[in-house]
Amino acid sequence: MSNRMWGGRFAEGPDAIMEEINASIDFDRKLYKQDILGSKAHVRMLAKQGIVSSEDAEKIVEGLETILAEIEAGTFVFSRALEDIHMNIEARLAELIGPVAGRLHTARSRNDQVATDFRLWVRDTLDGLDEQLTELLKALATKAEAHAGDVMPGFTHLQTAQPVTFGHHLMAYVEMFARDRSRVRDARVRMNESPLGSAALAGTSFPIDREMTALALGFDRPAANSLDGVSDRDFVLEALADASICAMHLSRLAEEIVIWCSAQFNFIKLSDKFSTGSSIMPQKKNPDAAELVRAKTGRIYGALNALLVMMKGLPLAYSKDMQEDKEQAFDALPNLSLALAAMTGMIDDLEPNSDELMKAAGSGYSTATDLADWCVRVLNVPFRDAHHITGSLVGKAVEKNIELEQLTLEEMKSVESRITDDVYNVLSVSNSVKSRVSYGGTSPDNVREQAQRWLEKLEAEAL
Numbered sequence: 001m002s003n004r005m006w007g008g009r010f011a012e013g014p015d016a017i018m019e020e021i022n023a024s025i026d027f028d029r030k031l032y033k034q035d036i037l038g039s040k041a042h043v044r045m046l047a048k049q050g051i052v053s054s055e056d057a058e059k060i061v062e063g064l065e066t067i068l069a070e071i072e073a074g075t076f077v078f079s080r081a082l083e084d085i086h087m088n089i090e091a092r093l094a095e096l097i098g099p100v101a102g103r104l105h106t107a108r109s110r111n112d113q114v115a116t117d118f119r120l121w122v123r124d125t126l127d128g129l130d131e132q133l134t135e136l137l138k139a140l141a142t143k144a145e146a147h148a149g150d151v152m153p154g155f156t157h158l159q160t161a162q163p164v165t166f167g168h169h170l171m172a173y174v175e176m177f178a179r180d181r182s183r184v185r186d187a188r189v190r191m192n193e194s195p196l197g198s199a200a201l202a203g204t205s206f207p208i209d210r211e212m213t214a215l216a217l218g219f220d221r222p223a224a225n226s227l228d229g230v231s232d233r234d235f236v237l238e239a240l241a242d243a244s245i246c247a248m249h250l251s252r253l254a255e256e257i258v259i260w261c262s263a264q265f266n267f268i269k270l271s272d273k274f275s276t277g278s279s280i281m282p283q284k285k286n287p288d289a290a291e292l293v294r295a296k297t298g299r300i301y302g303a304l305n306a307l308l309v310m311m312k313g314l315p316l317a318y319s320k321d322m323q324e325d326k327e328q329a330f331d332a333l334p335n336l337s338l339a340l341a342a343m344t345g346m347i348d349d350l351e352p353n354s355d356e357l358m359k360a361a362g363s364g365y366s367t368a369t370d371l372a373d374w375c376v377r378v379l380n381v382p383f384r385d386a387h388h389i390t391g392s393l394v395g396k397a398v399e400k401n402i403e404l405e406q407l408t409l410e411e412m413k414s415v416e417s418r419i420t421d422d423v424y425n426v427l428s429v430s431n432s433v434k435s436r437v438s439y440g441g442t443s444p445d446n447v448r449e450q451a452q453r454w455l456e457k458l459e460a461e462a463l
Contacts, residue, residue, distance in 0.1 A: 258291060
């Protein structure tokens with residue numbers, strides 16, 4: 001049997017394989033709210049322009065509201081034979097109000113309809129991600145302020161480099177996720193134009209008011225070119241690109257949480273809320289929430305890559321290939337949302353082991369740069385000479401298996417005779433972090449100031 005919604009051109013019904021590959025209702029049913037919202041805006045505009053009668057428009061709106069209630073109550077029956085969410089809703093509308101339902105599709109196509117629906121869904125999702133990123137920023141800045149003075153090792157190459165503070169480390173992620181939030185907001189601005197009224201690809205001969213429908217749907221403006229209106233998928237590509245960068249940041253932080261929870265590091269405590277045990281080893285407490293956040297990154301990257309590859313060879317305007325745009329986004333963006341929720345919970349939950357952090361901060365000759373800087377300031381030697389002096393002193397300490405501050409003054413003078421006992425003031429990790437007062441540096445006062453600035457900014461945004 002041919003599809004009665006658009007089967008006039010075809011005498012025979014679709015082969016089972018064709019129906020299987022063509023149907024999208026299994027996933028695009030997620031767009032039901034956006035589809036009904038767009039249809040209501042469209043038909044009200046048609047009535048205002050005198051294209052359909054007010055009476056017919058009111059019947060259509062009432063029917064659409066009934067369908068919305070049915071879907072949300074779980075009583076709506078979706079049919080794969082009707083292919084997609086648009087045809088399912090229109091078919092049910094015809095059952096409810098009769099032939100008047102057919103007027104709804106005047107001056108539009110499924111091409112501009114789906115582009116509008118999907119754009120609305122992505123916009124709603126970006127708004128949710130914006131809120132979640134804001135909550136994560138609050139959690140990180142709050143924890144950073146509380147632990148602005150907790151000294152820990154800073155790493156390069158995962159080797160001890162210089163002492164920093166735990167708060168400073170967390171504030172680095174505040175900057176990262178703030179950029180992610182900025183990208184989300186930028187993407188929302190660029191995508192906020194309405195394809196509705198572009199019709200199949202060329203616009204329509206009906207005297208429609210595209211400004212009216214754009215305004216009704218919260219868009220800033222109608223899309224300026226009908227070909228671009230139906231074929232543009234930049235908005236979802238940009239959302240997935242932003243999601244991929246954000247997922248990368250989440251994965252880096254998750255990786256550090258996994259490392260920090262290990263017995264070998266023991267830098268933080270993570271409660272049972274975000275940990276699981278082993279089926280065979282009773283002593284295990286695994287940071288599974290962090291590991292799963294780390295793993296989500298791959299599927300988010302995959303969604304972006306899949307959509308880029310799908311779009312790269314498509315001529316204007318619409319091609320059925322674009323049906324493949326939604327499943328990737330429907331998977332990736334909710335998974336990013338879940339990862340953000342999990343990470344915010346972990347940041348709220350975790351507590352640093354301050355004694356272990358301090359102990360680790362002093363290992364690996366982490367104040368060697370402070371010693372070199374002291375030589376530059378006090379002895380007035382070029383930094384490259386200071387670097388050589390310090391390297392020689394580190395070599396002595398390594399040979400004796402002691403820390404730099406455990407070298408005697410005589411041992412230091414054997415390398416550079418002008419060194420005085422004042423040098424010991426810069427060799428403690430606490431003094432090291434306190435000295436890093438340059439803008440953006442790790443001194444506890446700097447960290448508190450930056451954390452407070454962010455918390456005040458976030459609070460002001462909420463007003």
